[in-house]
Amino acid sequence: MQLTLEFGGGLELLCDSVKIHKVSVEPQNGAEMLTMKDLLTWVRTNLIKERPEMFMKGDTVRPGVLVLVNDCDWELSGQLNTTLEDKDVVVFISTLHGG
Amino acid sequence: MQLTLEFGGGLELLCDSVKIHKVSVEPQNGAEMLTMKDLLTWVRTNLIKERPEMFMKGDTVRPGVLVLVNDCDWELSGQLNTTLEDKDVVVFISTLHGG
Amino acid sequence: ESGFGHDLTPEMIYRYSRHLLLPSFGVQGQSNLLKSSVLVVGAGGLGSPALLYLAACGVGRLGIVDNDVVELNNMHRQIIHTEEYIGRPKVKSAAAACRSINSTIKIVEHKEALRASNALEIMSQYDLVVDATDNAPSRYMISDCCVVLGKPLVSGAAVGLEGQLTVYNYNGGPCYRCLFPTPPPSTACQRCSDSGVLGVVPGVIGCLQALEAIKIASAVGEPLSGRMLLFDALSARIRIVKIRGRSLQCEVCSENASFSKEQFQEFDYEKFTQTPLSSSPLKLNL
Amino acid sequence: ESGFGHDLTPEMIYRYSRHLLLPSFGVQGQSNLLKSSVLVVGAGGLGSPALLYLAACGVGRLGIVDNDVVELNNMHRQIIHTEEYIGRPKVKSAAAACRSINSTIKIVEHKEALRASNALEIMSQYDLVVDATDNAPSRYMISDCCVVLGKPLVSGAAVGLEGQLTVYNYNGGPCYRCLFPTPPPSTACQRCSDSGVLGVVPGVIGCLQALEAIKIASAVGEPLSGRMLLFDALSARIRIVKIRGRSLQCEVCSENASFSKEQFQEFDYEKFTQTPLSSSPLKLNL
Numbered sequence: 001m002q003l004t005l006e007f008g009g010g011l012e013l014l015c016d017s018v019k020i021h022k023v024s025v026e027p028q029n030g031a032e033m034l035t036m037k038d039l040l041t042w043v044r045t046n047l048i049k050e051r052p053e054m055f056m057k058g059d060t061v062r063p064g065v066l067v068l069v070n071d072c073d074w075e076l077s078g079q080l081n082t083t084l085e086d087k088d089v090v091v092f093i094s095t096l097h098g099g
Numbered sequence: 100m101q102l103t104l105e106f107g108g109g110l111e112l113l114c115d116s117v118k119i120h121k122v123s124v125e126p127q128n129g130a131e132m133l134t135m136k137d138l139l140t141w142v143r144t145n146l147i148k149e150r151p152e153m154f155m156k157g158d159t160v161r162p163g164v165l166v167l168v169n170d171c172d173w174e175l176s177g178q179l180n181t182t183l184e185d186k187d188v189v190v191f192i193s194t195l196h197g198g
Numbered sequence: 199e200s201g202f203g204h205d206l207t208p209e210m211i212y213r214y215s216r217h218l219l220l221p222s223f224g225v226q227g228q229s230n231l232l233k234s235s236v237l238v239v240g241a242g243g244l245g246s247p248a249l250l251y252l253a254a255c256g257v258g259r260l261g262i263v264d265n266d267v268v269e270l271n272n273m274h275r276q277i278i279h280t281e282e283y284i285g286r287p288k289v290k291s292a293a294a295a296c297r298s299i300n301s302t303i304k305i306v307e308h309k310e311a312l313r314a315s316n317a318l319e320i321m322s323q324y325d326l327v328v329d330a331t332d333n334a335p336s337r338y339m340i341s342d343c344c345v346v347l348g349k350p351l352v353s354g355a356a357v358g359l360e361g362q363l364t365v366y367n368y369n370g371g372p373c374y375r376c377l378f379p380t381p382p383p384s385t386a387c388q389r390c391s392d393s394g395v396l397g398v399v400p401g402v403i404g405c406l407q408a409l410e411a412i413k414i415a416s417a418v419g420e421p422l423s424g425r426m427l428l429f430d431a432l433s434a435r436i437r438i439v440k441i442r443g444r445s446l447q448c449e450v451c452s453e454n455a456s457f458s459k460e461q462f463q464e465f466d467y468e469k470f471t472q473t474p475l476s477s478s479p480l481k482l483n484l
Numbered sequence: 485e486s487g488f489g490h491d492l493t494p495e496m497i498y499r500y501s502r503h504l505l506l507p508s509f510g511v512q513g514q515s516n517l518l519k520s521s522v523l524v525v526g527a528g529g530l531g532s533p534a535l536l537y538l539a540a541c542g543v544g545r546l547g548i549v550d551n552d553v554v555e556l557n558n559m560h561r562q563i564i565h566t567e568e569y570i571g572r573p574k575v576k577s578a579a580a581a582c583r584s585i586n587s588t589i590k591i592v593e594h595k596e597a598l599r600a601s602n603a604l605e606i607m608s609q610y611d612l613v614v615d616a617t618d619n620a621p622s623r624y625m626i627s628d629c630c631v632v633l634g635k636p637l638v639s640g641a642a643v644g645l646e647g648q649l650t651v652y653n654y655n656g657g658p659c660y661r662c663l664f665p666t667p668p669p670s671t672a673c674q675r676c677s678d679s680g681v682l683g684v685v686p687g688v689i690g691c692l693q694a695l696e697a698i699k700i701a702s703a704v705g706e707p708l709s710g711r712m713l714l715f716d717a718l719s720a721r722i723r724i725v726k727i728r729g730r731s732l733q734c735e736v737c738s739e740n741a742s743f744s745k746e747q748f749q750e751f752d753y754e755k756f757t758q759t760p761l762s763s764s765p766l767k768l769n770l
């Protein structure tokens with residue numbers, strides 16, 4: 001399925017400074033649905049070019065990263081269990097502290 | 100079909116100062132499609148409570164009003180001939196001059 | 199010469215260090231800014247933050263056009279002016295404020311109302327124009343003049359609790375007349391002086407105008423051309439929408455149009471919009 | 485008494501006339517503002533426009549906390565400070581600027597660093613707090629203190645070419661720890677002083693912070709609680725996203741939590757975030 005992945009707040013530096021990635025990702029291992037857990041694994045393997053520890057910790061994103069599925073915090077849709085649909089937009093953004 | 104109509108830039112004053120209207124509008128006179136031309140007539144009849152000349156001129160919107168269908172200028176989708184789909188968002192906004 | 203491929207002085211390097219650190223802006227962006235010139239028309243609600251940020255960031259030459267004086271009822275939103283300037287020209291007050299935060303750039307005062315008769319001469323001295331005016335005839339006049347001179351225009355507006363922002367005449371994009379070929383009825387033109395405005399609303403739009411001007415002047419980023427930002431302060435909603443491109447029928451900017459400097463100078467913008475270029479005083483009884 | 489059901493003086497009516505004209509703001513909104521008190525923590529990039537607009541709009545009592553001095557490399561974005569204040573305390577400079585645009589409100593100077601030991605005493609004097617700081621430990625500390633004191637918090641941040649904005653602890657909404665229960669690795673905390681920032685980016689966010697503070701203080705409009713604004717200056721894109729509500733597991737604000745004033749005062753925010761509360765100077769070689 002076609003997804004738009006966006007990285008912000010400095011996370012784009014981990015993927016060649018490209019903020020917007022139009023990608024095609026299929027469900028893994030014969031599963032019917034693609035979950036955010038699957039997508040994180042895919043992103044870690046296919047998009048993150050350096051310092052993966054700045055993106056993930058264990059099997060989820062590192063502290064300080066907000067994940068938004070279609071402009072909505074993934075905490076509201078089941079976090080790692082959120083299932084994705086064609087044309088969804090997933091944003092990974094690191095919280096900023098500067099001023 | 101369900102539409103979200105939004106009025107801004109002062110046009111909301113013509114409809115009881117309500118900016119966002121969730122409405123249900125069906126194609127007119129047995130037609131299959133609802134066009135923006137039909138919608139303007141419907142808005143003029145059902146939502147505009149005062150000074151209709153501040154909303155329309157002839158069969159279209161008055162000069163200085165931008166019409167956006169799903170965040171896109173209706174000039175790009177055929178203006179009055181734009182056909183609408185369920186859940187579309189139509190914005191009518193008057194251009195501002197102040198500062 | 200510093201020997202590092204740029205001509206920034208040590209003081210500039212220190213002053214603008216946070217810009218120089220930005221990989222996507224850097225020395226090149228700052229050098230472009232320092233070589234650029236920007237004209238801000240109007241030192242009011244929009245012009246206040248736009249001028250402060252343009253002065254602070256290091257635009258090389260910054261022009262201000264305004265013919266009003268500072269009034270107490272401006273102070274709730276026109277944060278560039280201090281109480282001590284009440285009764286004195288806004289252009290003097292704004293220029294003094296800009297100089298006080300950055301004495302190393304050139305500030306030019308145009309203490310006159312912008313009119314079709316002087317606009318070409320004033321605007322031709324700058325690379326780009328920021329429209330921070332408050333009325334319809336000025337908006338048509340400034341846009342037409344930018345088309346005639348081939349300058350990009352950063353246009354902002356704010357009334358009540360709403361604001362709008364776009365960039366006109368940039369890189370083949372639309373001009374003001376492409377969007378609004380016919381002026382609105384003069385009764386539809388709310389002004390801040392008649393309708394009120396929450397002071398910080400032009401603050402937000404004026405900052406965004408400075409940003410767009412900086413992006414164009416530094417040649418960094420994607421200016422808001424062919425798109426328009428719509429800001430609703432009360433509900434904290436912002437929409438960025440796609441607008442039409444240059445119109446083939448535009449009477450000013452289309453290839454078939456032949457709107458000359460002479461025609462511009464003779465065009466009666468007040469008659470065209472049925473609105474005066476300067477605003478009338480307000481009476482409020484509470 | 486004017487006999488019109490409000491206690492605005494004729495000078496206030498004139499000064500704030502453009503607010504009074506707004507049907508959805510009006511006399512009630514302005515009276516609420518004049519009776520309110522707002523604390524801005526940090527007189528830097530975010531605090532500059534936030535303070536100017538809060539002073540201009542007529543917040544009755546405006547507090548400023550800052551312990552830094554004005555430096556030349558602040559001037560590209562901290563538009564509240566003038567060159568003549570370089571080397572002097574930011575809180576003095578900012579207070580003078582606020583007074584010069586509105587001598588009729590009370591400006592309170594807190595020339596000290598906000599720490600867990602003094603935060604309760606300072607913040608308890610205000611109705612709401614604007615976080616305009618530049619580091620992670622301050623953000624946790626200010627949010628926790630707001631929860632302990634039951635105050636809404638308008639939180640903004642800007643680094644590089646991006647900005648973020650939301651309102652915490654407002655009307656049952658989430659606090660900072662609901663969103664970020666675990667601090668990020670200290671290597672992930674970019675600061676403007678290390679990473680650079682385009683000056684006008686905190687300008688936009690600081691204006692929006694002033695707007696949210698004004699909405700809360702005047703009780704007009706819908707504050708940005710449970711939502712977050714994400715601003716990308718380079719591409720001129722703004723997203724307003726829905727974020728989680730108050731977390732049932734939050735160690736500070738949930739009903740089950742028992743985070744007391746005493747615990748707050750003893751909490752080591754620098755250790756928690758592995759980041760110092762104050763920033764170190766920058767070295768830049770070009």
Ligand SMILES: [Zn+2]
Pocket residue numbers: 372373374375376377444445448449450451452
């Ligand atoms: Zn045109």
Ligand SMILES: [Zn+2]
Pocket residue numbers: 658659660661662663730731734735736737738
């Ligand atoms: Zn919490």
